[in-house]
Amino acid sequence: MSGGVDSAVAAARLVDEGHEVVGVHLALSRMPGTLRTGSRGCCTIEDSMDAQRAAKKLGIPFYVWDFSERFKIDVVDDFVAEYQAGRTPNPCMRCNERIKFAALLERALALGFDAVGTGHYASITKDEDDNLELHRSLAMAKDQSYVLGVLTQEQLSHALFPLGATASKDLVRREAAERGLTVANKPDSYDICFIPEGDTREWLRDFVPSSPGKIVDQQGTELGEHDGHVGFTIGQRKGLRLGRPAADGKPRYVLEIRPKTSEVVVGPEAALQITQLSGERYSWCGRAPERPEEFFDCEVQVRAHGDTVPAQAAIVEAELVIKLKEPLYGVAPGQTAVIYLGTRVLGQTTIDQTTSAEVAVV
Amino acid sequence: MQALNGALEQLGNPSSVHGHGQNTRAILEDARDQVAHAVGANRSEIVFTSGGTEANNQAIKGIYWAQNRKNKARKVIVTAATEHHALLDPIDWLVEHEGAEVINVAVGSSGMLDLEDLEQILSSRSEEIALVSLMWVNNETGVITDIVRVTELAKRYGIPVHSDAIAAIGHVPVDFAESGLTAMSISGHKVGAPIGVGALVVARDFSPVSLLHGGGQERGLRSGTMNYPLATSLGAACQEAVSDRVERQSRLKQLRDLIETEIVRAIPSAVVTARDTDRVDHNAHLIFPGTQSDNLLFLLDQEGVSVSAGSACQAGVLGASHVLVAMGHPEELASACLRITLGHTTTASDAERFIEAIIKIHPGALVASQSTQSAN
Numbered sequence: 240m241s242g243g244v245d246s247a248v249a250a251a252r253l254v255d256e257g258h259e260v261v262g263v264h265l266a267l268s269r270m271p272g273t274l275r276t277g278s279r280g281c282c283t284i285e286d287s288m289d290a291q292r293a294a295k296k297l298g299i300p301f302y303v304w305d306f307s308e309r310f311k312i313d314v315v316d317d318f319v320a321e322y323q324a325g326r327t328p329n330p331c332m333r334c335n336e337r338i339k340f341a342a343l344l345e346r347a348l349a350l351g352f353d354a355v356g357t358g359h360y361a362s363i364t365k366d367e368d369d370n371l372e373l374h375r376s377l378a379m380a381k382d383q384s385y386v387l388g389v390l391t392q393e394q395l396s397h398a399l400f401p402l403g404a405t406a407s408k409d410l411v412r413r414e415a416a417e418r419g420l421t422v423a424n425k426p427d428s429y430d431i432c433f434i435p436e437g438d439t440r441e442w443l444r445d446f447v448p449s450s451p452g453k454i455v456d457q458q459g460t461e462l463g464e465h466d467g468h469v470g471f472t473i474g475q476r477k478g479l480r481l482g483r484p485a486a487d488g489k490p491r492y493v494l495e496i497r498p499k500t501s502e503v504v505v506g507p508e509a510a511l512q513i514t515q516l517s518g519e520r521y522s523w524c525g526r527a528p529e530r531p532e533e534f535f536d537c538e539v540q541v542r543a544h545g546d547t548v549p550a551q552a553a554i555v556e557a558e559l560v561i562k563l564k565e566p567l568y569g570v571a572p573g574q575t576a577v578i579y580l581g582t583r584v585l586g587q588t589t590i591d592q593t594t595s596a597e598v599a600v601v
Numbered sequence: 602m603q604a605l606n607g608a609l610e611q612l613g614n615p616s617s618v619h620g621h622g623q624n625t626r627a628i629l630e631d632a633r634d635q636v637a638h639a640v641g642a643n644r645s646e647i648v649f650t651s652g653g654t655e656a657n658n659q660a661i662k663g664i665y666w667a668q669n670r671k672n673k674a675r676k677v678i679v680t681a682a683t684e685h686h687a688l689l690d691p692i693d694w695l696v697e698h699e700g701a702e703v704i705n706v707a708v709g710s711s712g713m714l715d716l717e718d719l720e721q722i723l724s725s726r727s728e729e730i731a732l733v734s735l736m737w738v739n740n741e742t743g744v745i746t747d748i749v750r751v752t753e754l755a756k757r758y759g760i761p762v763h764s765d766a767i768a769a770i771g772h773v774p775v776d777f778a779e780s781g782l783t784a785m786s787i788s789g790h791k792v793g794a795p796i797g798v799g800a801l802v803v804a805r806d807f808s809p810v811s812l813l814h815g816g817g818q819e820r821g822l823r824s825g826t827m828n829y830p831l832a833t834s835l836g837a838a839c840q841e842a843v844s845d846r847v848e849r850q851s852r853l854k855q856l857r858d859l860i861e862t863e864i865v866r867a868i869p870s871a872v873v874t875a876r877d878t879d880r881v882d883h884n885a886h887l888i889f890p891g892t893q894s895d896n897l898l899f900l901l902d903q904e905g906v907s908v909s910a911g912s913a914c915q916a917g918v919l920g921a922s923h924v925l926v927a928m929g930h931p932e933e934l935a936s937a938c939l940r941i942t943l944g945h946t947t948t949a950s951d952a953e954r955f956i957e958a959i960i961k962i963h964p965g966a967l968v969a970s971q972s973t974q975s976a977n
Contacts, residue, residue, distance in 0.1 A: 302899055303919075305918045305920075345969075346896070351903070
């Protein structure tokens, strides 16, 4: 229970369904007990108290479990290392993979619990052979199946997502108000929980040595300078501070980050077109395809709130290779590609390589 | 409860001269007598406060300021790292804001203070020390400090001594007059009074600087209309806590010893903290290597047993015990402990139920505690 409205309502529904529910708030900050500065943030006194009050209202026991050490190593350090390597990580994905449905689940099982329930907007169903499947939530605008794409069949068997069948967040808020939960009107949290100000580049400054370098075009011509490659992301247009406009007068985007030389390569939007993705760290969410080595039709999503594009995927030489039928713009290594069959999440990979139409031609 | 309810039926400001005020003043002064009698102090030495934290703050800051005013060089506070945060934090505040310096008396792995180290500190810095503050009984381990010896040492240099006696009242004989202390803190809810009341006992020959300013009540040390209902409940509770102390403690010692022996027999890795040190009889403190306190507490809670570990931060995270860390234990062990406090209502069957519960849940706590260590 994060202290937000979704997990509070999820807990309430589990209680209604007759489960024996215990509320757990995860302390993830290395400095627990700090008050939040803005309207968002995690594991602050306010959030912990809000979660506790909701649990009290529901009449369930409440505990705070400290996973700050693991969160730091498995999520925050990974986040910093990925940016240092010129990649763009998704820490929410790592948190689900290594904390919520790993460390927390292990501890819960050891303490005698059967499952971890969360306020994620996603649904778990069974196919005709009783295999578990993860599906998009009914509330498409809030769908969070993307960040759960890392879950395996085993993890799904110990997961409960009571909000998946709700048509909208407004309904959840209304239900919270009807249940007398004080968090009913609490603002949504956005961005990354451990970067409360929302400025990743600024936050990273405290963790990585500055590495000033050049901003160059695809031909290697120097266009400007930057005070550190860490924090730039593929497809970024703002904040480049290039004095001169491009010859064609069109905006320029980050195409590539070269950590070794600290160079940031920029170019036209057309060069951001990606036609193929691949990654060696992949997993199947539930039942794997029968012949994964043969390309099959699917859809792919590369951002938490991005659109899907039709694609074909297969395992080629121990990598999940995804060929896009329509190009995607500005996809960065480090991001996660989640593949869907209709509403069902089939699997995911952390992207190691992207192939752009232009590079492919060269 | 009786004392509190009776007092709540009376209305009137104890400082007023009208009849109602005189009635409530009488309740307040009777309470002062009771507290004074229970702790061996003169009635005028009792200053009612909102609790132990306020008493400690008033003592530390008030004595420091008074000493510092007399002699600017007196900026050193002698204490120990095993003290309660309600004492350590006001000292930290003085360090941060007023340029005070802290010297911690060495603590052995048994939890015992090294009084030779104290003697050494006193003799080498005697002209700079503003005060010494050492708790009478440690609230986690139950270890008792020889306060009379401490004040004897400090007296040689004319240095005032404060003691946080919150965990001592009702558990060891406390006599303020004989102790040689300048000030001593008491908390209401630790002796059975409601939360929100306590007292600072201040020797008549010492005037600390006051934290609060206003009507000048309580020797000018605690301005504000006096809370006679809570004061009277503190008086009654103190009286009760000391009245049957001897019989109660010998009964609880038997239960405590049984708990420790049986647990160590069934769980050989468990370690009794401060086993051979002079400590209070109603307190057991055990370390369970490989576990984490919060898992132990959770599983015991499921079995219907309420015990305590250290103190949680405001967000609710149970950290490593700073007391055990100060005793030289590594952090893993300092966050793998339980404190079992027995009270006057604790029975032999309660003790047996606890022993059974801890033996039952211990294997699960070991497994659950592995999840917090990183897989990397």
